Amino acid sequence: MGIVIKDILAVLPENGSDVVKETSIYIEGEKITGIGIQPDGFQEDKVIEGKDRLVIPGFINAHTHSYMTTFRNVADDLSFMDWLFGTIDPLEGKLVPEDAYWGAKLAIMEMMRCGTTTFSDMQMHIHQTTRAVKETGMRAVIGRGLVGGMDGDKVNEAGMSRLNEAYEEMEDGKDCSRLNFRLAPHAPYTCDPGYLKYLAQEAKKKELGIHIHLSESVSECEGTAKDYGCTPIEYAEKAGVFDVPCVAAHCVQVDDKDIEILARHGVSVVTNPASNMKLGNGFAPIQKMMDAGVNVCLGTDGAASNNSLNMFHELSLLTLVHKGTGKTPQCISAKEGFRIATINGAKALGLEAEIGSIEVGKKADLAILNLNTPSMTPRNNLIAGLCYSANGSEVETVLINGQITMENRKILTFDEEEVYREIGKICTRLELDKKTY
Numbered sequence: 001m002g003i004v005i006k007d008i009l010a011v012l013p014e015n016g017s018d019v020v021k022e023t024s025i026y027i028e029g030e031k032i033t034g035i036g037i038q039p040d041g042f043q044e045d046k047v048i049e050g051k052d053r054l055v056i057p058g059f060i061n062a063h064t065h066s067y068m069t070t071f072r073n074v075a076d077d078l079s080f081m082d083w084l085f086g087t088i089d090p091l092e093g094k095l096v097p098e099d100a101y102w103g104a105k106l107a108i109m110e111m112m113r114c115g116t117t118t119f120s121d122m123q124m125h126i127h128q129t130t131r132a133v134k135e136t137g138m139r140a141v142i143g144r145g146l147v148g149g150m151d152g153d154k155v156n157e158a159g160m161s162r163l164n165e166a167y168e169e170m171e172d173g174k175d176c177s178r179l180n181f182r183l184a185p186h187a188p189y190t191c192d193p194g195y196l197k198y199l200a201q202e203a204k205k206k207e208l209g210i211h212i213h214l215s216e217s218v219s220e221c222e223g224t225a226k227d228y229g230c231t232p233i234e235y236a237e238k239a240g241v242f243d244v245p246c247v248a249a250h251c252v253q254v255d256d257k258d259i260e261i262l263a264r265h266g267v268s269v270v271t272n273p274a275s276n277m278k279l280g281n282g283f284a285p286i287q288k289m290m291d292a293g294v295n296v297c298l299g300t301d302g303a304a305s306n307n308s309l310n311m312f313h314e315l316s317l318l319t320l321v322h323k324g325t326g327k328t329p330q331c332i333s334a335k336e337g338f339r340i341a342t343i344n345g346a347k348a349l350g351l352e353a354e355i356g357s358i359e360v361g362k363k364a365d366l367a368i369l370n371l372n373t374p375s376m377t378p379r380n381n382l383i384a385g386l387c388y389s390a391n392g393s394e395v396e397t398v399l400i401n402g403q404i405t406m407e408n409r410k411i412l413t414f415d416e417e418e419v420y421r422e423i424g425k426i427c428t429r430l431e432l433d434k435k436t437y
């Protein structure tokens, strides 16, 4: 099938940055096969008119927990440890796998509607996010959250069964090119040194990347200092976590030595400004990290701690909070922010040859925005508009892997009403909808 997006303004990479140009984009099968020049033998099956529209590479949400949408707005204004162990953990215990499937589907709906085309997920019910991804046409990198420890010199039963689940899920996802997998040790405070070391060795042996939470809160850092005499970053380094491609979520509480370690090992850091602010954890020093050569990308974290999966909202925070907290309006420019939300995420996930920018040969993962909207008018600087003015409602049409998954704001790949109905049933069963509103 040949799709042409005709005469459209497009955000295109140029010399390590991005520019906006008017062009036409040709798509055959899963890939972009021409920009500005129609490829030989192109068969035009579908035309998307580009007048008054802007096409961008789909956002890459590099850290989330998609199944947690069910817990949106149920545990707010709490400290990190009260939020996690006092409210969210007990609720998670009540979820059945089918709930995680509908939660992931709701997350995908929210992300797709706001121009996200890839997400990196840490979850605890295998086969559920994968099933939702397969059905919706979304792209994802999935990791079964791993929590465990050692029993003598052996990994304990809980740790081993979760790892085996992770491998079982990888088998299940082998037939879908939009699915990739990582090992996902949850955090230093839920994986003891022996278990984390074992997982790092497994990742190396199986050539898998790692997705982990690191240095998110002050209490986490106090814990590793007290128990092991080091920072969470040093703890992970010692365990060998950075000997494989590693995506570390948060890295809020880091010192100069930590940043040097992250840079030396080529660790990618996912910053999650909304979640870090909401849980009172602070701000990751991302300008310092970028100056040290760390690849920084962007994530929303789960809907229980954000409480939105809208990357426009996150991009706005990313490009604003550091200016405010550091009294440095020059830092994290709109152009830098946009790359953090797109190509840097692709690099973090090892997918930069396939996604993250609009280029010939890459997968057609695209979001088309209507520019005849108040937030994008006038068109003085469209990349600034994406960071500081847009809110996601401008996204009209989305393509993932060359497939049109949303057209004129209607999702084509699944039934949205069914998702609302099923989420409603889950919340009633879990007694979350206490009609307090």
Ligand SMILES: [Zn+2]
Pocket: 063, 064, 065, 213, 249, 301, 302
């Ligand atoms: Zn997280």
